[in-house]
Amino acid sequence: MQANELIAERYKIIEPLGEGGMANVYRAHDMILDRDVSVKLLRLDLRDDSTIRQRFENEIAASTELVHPNIIQVYDFGETNQLQFLVTEYVKGEDLKRYIAKHHPLTITRTLQIMDDILAGVAMAHSHNIIHRDLKPQNILIDEAGRAKITDFGIALAQSSLGLTKTDVAIGSIHYMSPEQVKGGIATTRSDIYALGIILYEMLAGKVPFDAPEAVSVALMHSTQPMPFVRDIDPRIPQALENVILKATQKNAMDRYNSVDEMREDLSTVMAEDRINEPRLEMAAKNDISNSTATKIIPASVIGAAAAVANKDVKADGAVSPSLISRKQKEQEKKPQKKPKKKISKKRRRMMFFGGLLALILGIFLIVGLVSSDKVTMTDFRGYTEKSAKNSLKEDGLKVGEVYHVSNKQISKGKVIKTDPREGTKVDKGSSVNLYVSTGAKKVRFGDYTGEKYSKVEHQLEEKGFTVKEVQQNSTDVPEGYIIEQDVDAETLVNPGDTTVTFTVSRGQQTITVPSFQNMSQSQVQAWADKNGLTVSFNQVGSDTVAADMVISQSVKAGTKVTFATVITVTISTGSNDVTVPDFGGKTLSDVQSWAKKNGINVQPKTDVTSSAEKGKITSQSVSAGDKMQKGNTITVTVSAGTGNSHSGDDNNADGHS
Structure with a gap:
């Protein structure tokens, strides 16, 4: 597809995002809803392949059923120009494979955050009886907010499906496939759990646990080799976290977690204090039977044959089979036998005796010659400074040869480690002597410890020779006892014995x-x-x-x-609820209303057309002056209309009073 082409008269192609074995993915713009989307379009050369079409339809069926913040949301699907397409949300970010490469080593805290997102999404799929079967970092996207989203349900499988549940081929990505998958056996939720364990290993180690040039070799590693220990690569990783990997990647599917929710719950507690001294998980590895990261289909017969060749001489417990012993015996029988030694004649014995005597005489002359020559015995210069060692060599009549500066944990920087020739050796005067001078301990990358528990980091670094200091600071984001920041940059190369690091440690929220x-x-x-x-x-x-x-x-x-x-x-x-009513006689209505507003009293004015009082003046009030009334109540006041002289007194009196 080219830029600006329209799909289904709605989705305008912007740029390609990637190409896969089954479909091509593009960023497009939804012309109706005015938003960017991802469009997965079945490849043109595969449109007549019924198997591929079935897989594409399978992805549509699986994806549209799943709505979760950690699963790519499906917006639309259909067919255009005899090509199937799937429209999903567009995630601006990168896949987890690139994220790991860019940010390795990830902090423990960040690893746990990403893994929790992934587990939440997979758990949701499993709750709908959908098995992904191709979980790998390339199928997990990290958006700009750092949230993980699972994509590509192209070979996802409904557990109740009979069409793809059991097959004679292994479908998936070799480096993340479970032993049962590489055999083309039944894929279950525990197969996804195995892949999740491999992904967790890669996030911590920066590489997959099993790798080889040939896919079959990787498959055999998954089925026959024990899972490598990630703590051998980075001892700072908690044992409890390594145990999660070991549990998830057991060869026998029944030895793994029963569910993704169980794995997620176990992962959530790996930083807990009561798991600090947790021993390494030990479970019996069983030989139950993954070169590229692309999804592959491998005939199980090929894998089975390779497995048979690899395992025919060695049993599951490591014992050598009788067939191999027999073959070795036959090989020994074919070797030529040594002939018996012949007896030495008297004449020959005499010749040997005189020959030895001659050699002895020559040896004596040689020794005398050596003793009489001008020799120097090499001094032990270990611990000397480079300058003092050079001076001493010159005093002994020797020359300084090459000076090699090498790292050494035991010998201080600038001190001699050894000489060549070594100490005690007799050398001719004028000979050159090479010096090996220490540059101190080899510098190592310091590493990022933010987000980790201070007490554990302190212990680990002090054992390596670092001087560790602590500064406490309140924090609303970082739990109490965990590291907020460090004053040594993670990428700095340091000498543990000469390095002091100060960690800012959270004491929790200030109260x-x-x-x-x-x-x-x-x-x-x-x-x-x-x-x-x-x-x-x-x-x-x-x-x-x-x-x-x-x-x-x-x-x-x-x-x-x-x-x-x-x-x-x-x-x-606001004060008392009772208000003392003043005498409003002779006041104006605005005076009364001002008082009422200030004191929370309502005013009800009434006109008196019979009063002879000045127009606008108060002539009477419903609550007597000096009485108390509660706020919110109403007082009625009578206001003179100033027309009393134009009416008979009797009529005015009848209408004018309240």
Whole structure:
């Protein structure tokens, strides 16, 4: 497909993302929903291959059934120009294989985060009775947020399916296939668990555990060789974490985890304190029967034949078979036998005697010659400085030859390790002597320890000769006792004996003890909150017992320890609920309304058209002056209309009073 081509009159091709054995993948733009998507399009040369079409349809069927944040979401599928296509979400990022290569070594914390995402997605697929069968880092994408998403269900398998469940071929990627898969046997959820164990190993070690030029050789390794120990590559890896790999990659499927959820639960506790001294998992390895990372189909007969050749002479317990012993015996029989020694004649014995005597005489002359020559016995220069060793050699009449600077743990930097010739050797004066001078211990990459438990790292580094210091700091993100940062860069090459590292260690979230706010004003409470970096929310209610602007209650009990994220609610008094009513006689309506608003009282005005009072003045009120009323209640006031002289007094009196 070319850029700007349309698929299904909707998806506009932007660029190719990758090519596979079954389909090509492109980044495209959904013209209707205005978003970028990934489009997987069946290869043109395979459109008439019924097996490949079946696998592509199988991926569509499996993917559309799965909706999970750690599984690529399917948006659409169909057929265009006799080619099947599958539209999924576009993940801007990289696959796990490239991620490992770019960031190796991954921290333990990051490894556990990614693995938990993967396990969550696989667990969801298994809950729908779907087995992936081709789990590998290339089929796991890491988005910009760092979240892992599983893709490519091209050979995924429903457990109830009979068409692909048992077969005479091995389908999958050799480096991650379980022993039962390489035989073309039944793939189960435990087959996916084996692949997950291999992926976890690769994330920690930076390489796959079994590798060889030929696919069959890798397959045989999976079935016959014990799983290598990842802690042999990096001893900083917790034993509990290595045990998860060993459990997941047992040769016998029944010895693995019963489910992905069980593996996920075990993985979640590998950093727990009670597992620090956990012994290495030891389970009997059984010979149950993976060159590229591309998905392959290998006839089981080929693998079986190779396995037979590899195993015919050696039993499962390592004993040599009788056939091999027999063959070795026959080989010995074919070898020519040694002839018996002949007896030596007297004449020959005399010749041998005189020959030996002559050799002895010559030896004596040689020794005398050596003694009389000008010889120097080499001094032991070990521990000398390079300068002092050179001076001593010159004093002895010897020349300084080559000076080699090599690393050495035992000999301090700048001191002589050895000489060539060695100490005690007699050499001619004027001879050249080579010096080997120590550069100190070999420098090693320091490594990244952020996110790991300080107590364990401290012990490991001190055993190697490092000087380790600790600075504590509060943290809302890093658990108490774990390393936040280090003052030595991970890529720095260091000499353990000469290196001091300071780790910033989390002491968890800082806590503040909440005091009693009783008898404090709102401004005093706010000042305390500002000083301690906390947030306080205020409510205001009336109170007959607590003076206005003073604290009535608090949502967090005094003496409680809280973190900075805690919001404390404090209720402030607005004063008494009772209001003393003044005399409104002669006041205006606006005067009354102003008072009422201030005191939380409602006002109901009433016009008096009979009053002779000045227009707009209050002539009467429903609550007498000096009486008390509660906030929220209503007081009625009568306002003069100023028209009393234009009506009869009797009529005015009848209508004007409340």
